[in-house]
Amino acid sequence: MPHIYAHRSAVPKTMRALAKIDPVPGLKLIEALVPVPGPGEVLVRVKKTALSYAALHIDRWDAWAQRAIRPPVIVGHEFAGLVASIGPGVADFHPGETVVAEPHVACGTCRHCLSGRRHLCRDARRLGQTQDGVFADYVCLPQGCLWHADPRVPIDVLACFIPLGQAVRVARRFDLLGANVLVTGANALGCMTAAIAHHAGARSVVVADANPAGLALARSLGTTHTVDTRSQTLDLVCRELGIGEGFDLGVEAAGLPAALGDLLAHLRPGGQLALLGAETGEVAVDVHAILSNQLTVAGIDDRNSASDWERLTQVLRHGLDLGAVITHRLPVGRFREAFDRIAAGEPGKIILDWDC
Ligand SMILES: [Zn+2]
The missing domain is CATH 3.40.50.720 (NAD(P)-binding Rossmann-like Domain)
Incomplete structure (x- = not known):
């Protein structure tokens, strides 16, 4: 598939990423290496990310965050993006396709995973906490976490598909x-x-x-x-x-x-x-x-979402308008303002735009 490698050549070697570097309050916008997708993995160009309370806890470095994560780690789990390139053995995703992803990477080998209940996996890694997250120009994920999103749904709304x-x-x-x-x-x-x-x-x-x-x-x-x-x-x-x-x-x-x-x-x-x-x-x-x-x-947690996302897509495409829940759209360079707004009581979703 030569077109895939041609596409990969357009991917830069480094990227911006919002990360918890040290075990102290705050986040840093760093330069990180763009991951290379291994077997069964997909590299996604992140377009939009949405702030969650989990990200706010990690920013504040409160008691919960100190238990949940081990720095350094790229934070964030709510996003929508486009497939940039695919690793060996990936046949169901193609460069340019719009995707969203489950926030957990299941182990694949425990009794729950082997019984088809990946959402109950006790050894799952959580994006933005125990595995590098999505607040970056690119994220590399196992294909089993990804979901084919309908590009007719506004991409800001797709970035909010987890909640x-x-x-x-x-x-x-x-x-x-x-x-x-x-x-x-x-x-x-x-x-x-x-x-x-x-x-x-x-x-x-x-x-x-x-x-x-x-x-x-x-x-x-x-x-x-x-x-x-x-x-x-x-x-x-x-x-x-x-x-x-x-x-x-x-x-x-x-x-x-x-x-x-x-x-x-x-x-x-x-x-x-x-x-x-x-x-x-x-x-x-x-x-x-x-x-x-x-x-x-x-x-009701945020795992095992694929069937919910199918229904959600149908109701969004046929009458339900939830666009008002997105109250701010900011370039990623203004992430500090976004986190401060949430901390000050902003109730709506704030989208960080990774295209600017
Ligand atoms: Zn498992």
């Missing part, structure tokens, strides 16, 4: 038709989940948070009611909506212990709870509320 996939999984896993849904956390993940729950037929979608900018974002994406927890109570909104026994489904996206407690107190008997927000510390849970109300609790 969007989580939101879609909530809509697919729970019976939302006519349901009353409470989302705690008006961050990008919570707002995306609320928008998709509304699209999937929920009767009411209430988003609760103490951040007015987040609540405004939730409303712009179709949330039926918002609750500013600084001045309003969930009991009041339940009365207004005629929700007597509590919500059918609670979605915890804030990653805050207080939000989880509020959720548990406002679910109906037999209700369901989806955990999306990643608490980074220990959380006290009212087990009695779960037991006595016979609640079902489900952890």
Whole structure:
């Protein structure tokens, strides 16, 4: 396949990469070697990356980050890009194709991997934490992590497919038709989940948070009611909506212990709870509320996303517009401003552009 090697010749030897070099707060934009794809690997030219809270924790170098990663490492896991070149044995991906990727690289040999349950692999490496991530001009990944993206979906939105996939999984896993849904956390993940729950037929979608900018974002994406927890109570909104026994489904996206407690107190008997927000510390849970109300609790993480991404592509191409969740687009050279905005409470997604 001579065209592949011709394409490879256009790839530079070095690239920009945003990395955690030393075990201290902050990130550095460094010059790194462009990886060469080995057997079964694909080199991707990164076009857009999206900031996540994980990246913010790593930037801050908080207690969670100190446990999760070992510097030096290139950070980031949310991105969309184009295949630049392929290694030996790769037949399903071709240079120029638009791709997104799962954020975990499974070991391939443990009992879960060998049973077709790669998403349960305990030895998986995590992009941007235990394996070099995607905040770089190029990233090299095993072909099994990549997914053929639809180039008709805006590439900024494709860069957000990992959290969007989580939101879609909530809509697919729970019976939302006519349901009353409470989302705690008006961050990008919570707002995306609320928008998709509304699209999937929920009767009411209430988003609760103490951040007015987040609540405004939730409303712009179709949330039926918002609750500013600084001045309003969930009991009041339940009365207004005629929700007597509590919500059918609670979605915890804030990653805050207080939000989880509020959720548990406002679910109906037999209700369901989806955990999306990643608490980074220990959380006290009212087990009695779960037991006595016979609640079902489900952890929804960001693995095994391919089938969710297929559905997501369909709803995006046929009526659901989630573009408003992207609030800023910045060249990668302004990464400091992007991280500071998120740290200051910016609820929307910030895209870093690697073309400039
Ligand atoms: Zn494994």
